Amino acid sequence: MREIRLMKGNEAIAEAAIRCGVDGYFGYPITPQSEIMETLMLEKPWEKTGMVVLQAESEIASINMVYGGAGCGKKVMTTSSSPGVSLMQEGITYLAGAELPCVVVNVVRGGPGLGTIQPAQSDYFQAVKGGGHGDYKLIVLAPSSVQEMADFVELAFDLAFKYRNPAMILSDGMIGQMMEKVEMKPFTPRWTDEEIVQMHPWATTGKPSSRERNIITSVELDANAFERFNHKLQAKYKQIEENEVRSEMFECEDADYLLVAYGSSARICQKAVQLLRAKGIKAGLLRPITLFPFPTKEIQALLGHVKGILSVELSAGQMVEDVRLAVEGKVKVEHFGRLGGVVHSPEEVVEALQSKIIGG
Amino acid sequence: MNEEIIIAGFGGQGVLSMGKILAYSGVMQDMEVSWMPSYGPEMRGGTANVTVILSDSRISSPILKMYDTAIILNQQSMDKFEKFVKPGGLLLYDGNGITRHPQRKDINVFRVDAAEEASKMQSSKTFNMIVLGGYLKIRPIVSMENVMNGLKKSLPDRHHHMLPLNKAAIERGLEIVQEVQTV
Secondary structure, three states: OOEEEEEEEHHHHHHHHHHOOOOOOEEEOOOOOOOHHHHHHHOOOOHHHHOOEOOOOEEEEEEEEHHHHHHHOOOOOEEEEEHHHHHHOOOOHHHHOHHHHHHHHEEEEOOOOOOOEEEEOHHHHHOOOOOOOOOOOEEEOOOHHHHHHHHHHHHOOOOOOOOOEEEEEEEHHHHHOOOOEOOOOOOOOOOOOOHHHHHHOOOOOOOOOOOOOOOOOOOOOOOOHHHHHHHHHHHHHHHHHHHHOOOEEOOOOOOEEEEEEOOOHHHHHHHHHHHHHHOOOOOEEEEOOEEOOOOHHHOOOOOOOOOEEEEEOOOOHHHHHHHHHHHOOOEEHHHHHHHHOOOOHHHHHHHHHHHHHHHO | OOOEEEEEEEEOOOHHHHHHHHHHHHHOOOOEEEEEOOOOHHHOHHHHHHEEEOOOOOOOOOOOOOEEEEEEOHHHHHHHHHHHHHEEEEEEOOOOOOOOOOOOOEEEEOOHHHHHHHHOOOOOHHHHHHHHHHHHHOOOOOHHHHHHHHHHHOOOHHHHHHHHHHHHHHHHHHHHHEEOOOO
């Protein structure tokens, strides 16, 4: 029987984590995502599935606990919000450098600095372009509904293990705090130790006499060897770009004007498209679901009929750079977005398209 | 059917839980729903509001500028949200503490004196359910059966003995809501 519940986005992440067989959650509270750990503590999954839930002493400790768990081939995750995710960046680049699968959730709030607790999308660069040091990429998923908050936990783990790479769910205070209907998947049991040994031969699960030691590290002092490793990473990212792009189109088939928006802003833009269509303006919405890999080809495929593009983000203009790279100057691309925790209304998006693209 | 509602008042009046019960009633009636609270610093400062959308089709933006219905439970919220009711929409308010009553002539205005009624029922906790009853009288978008199912779902089990009192409060709201003007 389908199990429909009314849940906050944050609660859905916690419930989905228990249900998809996560082994460990390590986190530190911060608004607007504290309900994730609160829900886990209420549900007491250690009594049901054996999942560990631990409030660490800091975000830095959390991400390093994730490193340890991931090195053992376990399904481990952490969640935080912008300032907390900044603290985790060293650990995240180490995870990427050691090719460890894990899931990091960022329920973004307005920055820079300690900022505000209201929704923002100003951590796009940090999530997609690096954040930590070195040439690495995260697989970045952007849920735009509470249902996707639940579904993307499992998807993020699937992709993380498929590519041995950290995956990030980039959400924000709006999707985290709102309640919607969610259909929960049935419980999947946690992997047994034997399954982990079999599925993840790279993991540090204890050395049998039949193989060499497994070493989890991101250090390599021989530059030539490290260049070869970097090329291997780049080849992996290329493969991710070829295979894992996900996006959703809304009224794009005949669109003269295109909005590009992800997450909460995509929800607002869907309404804006309805308002624009009611005015007789043929607008459409392309919603990137994966931010890395970015739906470059999907945008390019629309350039035959699209005359102008507005990238709508709760930021000063970050994703707009990737939209411009996709468009290669063929049509006008502008940015619109409110900042610092203020959320734009669908009406403001309509006005922005009219003033910056149609009339501009 | 697509009903876009803002409920606004003081923290502690049950604004968020009233929205949650309404949203859960919609779930019980197989509708699409969204519930988007104000969770920022204003929550700590005393005022609270929640946007609830009930719809037969997929809901786009959970944050809105204009509403079909505004349920207004204090003066600050009246000052802030009266202007955001769509022309021909509904403004429902509790007269308690209101010094500046609705001014607009292009919207439907109803009044439910729930605070006064809750004190007559000797339970301040019934306040938000009296308001909900008043709303459902004007906009019967969910059946009473589904409201009760929604209430049961959103109240923790330990509070289920309160269900009859809540039902009585909703029914009282249905009776006492008064029309101020219709357009």
